[in-house]
Amino acid sequence: MRHLGLVGIAAAILPFMAGAQTPADIQRAVDDAYARYRTLQEGANADYIPALAAVDPALFGIAVVTADGEVYTAGDVQTEVSIQSISKVFTMAQVVQEQGLESVYDRIGVDATGMRFNSIIAVEAVRGVVEAGAPEMNPLVNAGAISTTSMVRGNSADEVWNQILTFHNDAAGRQLSVLQDVYQSESDTNQRNQAIGALMLAYGYIEGDWQQAVDLYTRQCSIGVTARDLATMAATLATGGTNPVTGTRVIDAEKVPGVLAVMATAGLYDDSGKWLYRTGLPAKSGVGGGILAVSPGRFGIAVVSPPLDEAGNSVRAQRAITDISNALGGNPYAPAASR
Numbered sequence: 391m392r393h394l395g396l397v398g399i400a401a402a403i404l405p406f407m408a409g410a411q412t413p414a415d416i417q418r419a420v421d422d423a424y425a426r427y428r429t430l431q432e433g434a435n436a437d438y439i440p441a442l443a444a445v446d447p448a449l450f451g452i453a454v455v456t457a458d459g460e461v462y463t464a465g466d467v468q469t470e471v472s473i474q475s476i477s478k479v480f481t482m483a484q485v486v487q488e489q490g491l492e493s494v495y496d497r498i499g500v501d502a503t504g505m506r507f508n509s510i511i512a513v514e515a516v517r518g519v520v521e522a523g524a525p526e527m528n529p530l531v532n533a534g535a536i537s538t539t540s541m542v543r544g545n546s547a548d549e550v551w552n553q554i555l556t557f558h559n560d561a562a563g564r565q566l567s568v569l570q571d572v573y574q575s576e577s578d579t580n581q582r583n584q585a586i587g588a589l590m591l592a593y594g595y596i597e598g599d600w601q602q603a604v605d606l607y608t609r610q611c612s613i614g615v616t617a618r619d620l621a622t623m624a625a626t627l628a629t630g631g632t633n634p635v636t637g638t639r640v641i642d643a644e645k646v647p648g649v650l651a652v653m654a655t656a657g658l659y660d661d662s663g664k665w666l667y668r669t670g671l672p673a674k675s676g677v678g679g680g681i682l683a684v685s686p687g688r689f690g691i692a693v694v695s696p697p698l699d700e701a702g703n704s705v706r707a708q709r710a711i712t713d714i715s716n717a718l719g720g721n722p723y724a725p726a727a728s729r
């Protein structure tokens with residue numbers, strides 16, 4: 391074997407160590423982002439669901455959960471917001487876990503619409519393709535998500551709901567519950583989603599009770615979560631399906647890449663491309679102000695901050711996650727030596 395000498399050994403090892411962070415490095419990245427964006431006042435709370443307009447716009451919490459289950463936080467990681475569209479990831483994951491990767495691919499599709507999350511034009515643009523065997527929707531926009539919720543198995547609405555909530559609980563590592571004020575508020579004002587549900591039945595995406603699907607979708611969107619819950623849920627995907635804090639296996643490892651792929655292409659709706667360009671991270675936003683993102687094999691990260699930009703994504707969450715992930719070398723597309 392060639393004798394390397396000290397310099398040679400350092401040259402051989404250093405590229406693999408570059409970017410290896412200590413706990414202090416991770417906490418510093420989290421604290422820096424918190425300090426940088428704490429006073430930023432851009433964007434506005436969602437108000438098309440009246441209860442969301444009443445949430446404190448100053449709420450700001452950051453959490454990182456590493457693949458080995460260490461938790462780093464800054465700001466408010468106690469206050470719950472409604473999970474909203476982030477639940478779409480976990481209901482998709484649940485269906486994929488229960489019925490296989492092809493189930494969602496065949497029934498809903500996995501293509502980005504490039505349109506807003508509640509677009510009806512997007513539904514019209516792809517109508518009829520289910521019968522042709524190549525549906526071009528995805529589970530992270532409302533039409534695809536309501537249809538995905540309709541796929542969760544159970545003999546009654548309560549049984550289906552129990553499956554959905556349990557899956558979310560396992561990923562978060564604690565018992566979650568519905569924020570009743572949000573559920574009531576959205577139920578009173580979700581006529582557009584009801585229209586989408588009826589269309590999805592008419593176009594063959596939903597089989598069975600579309601009204602039950604819309605109601606359960608509304609309930610899943612109203613689950614209360616903190617930034618810490620969301621980061622743990624993201625970390626469950628980062629490890630390949632095991633909650634790294636509790637050790638519970640939530641989804642089979644071979645099913646996780648498909649879920650991450652849909653997050654990468656459609657997680658931030660029509661801004662998904664911009665997001666991926668800046669971070670490389672599969673992520674998902676919700677109009678409650680949360681965003682979670684996954685650095686596969688490394689960490690889950692989440693931020694809660696209610697004010698949203700025009701595309702419906704939390705302003706501070708996007709900025710803080712981008713900075714922290716880039717500081718930690720979280721971009722999976724970056725050369726290994728810089729991670």
Ligand code: DON
Pocket residue numbers: 473474475476507508532576583608611675676677678702703
């Ligand atoms: O269906 C809705 O309008 C909400 N329950 C969820 C929307 C959402 O979170 C979109 N996210 N950015």
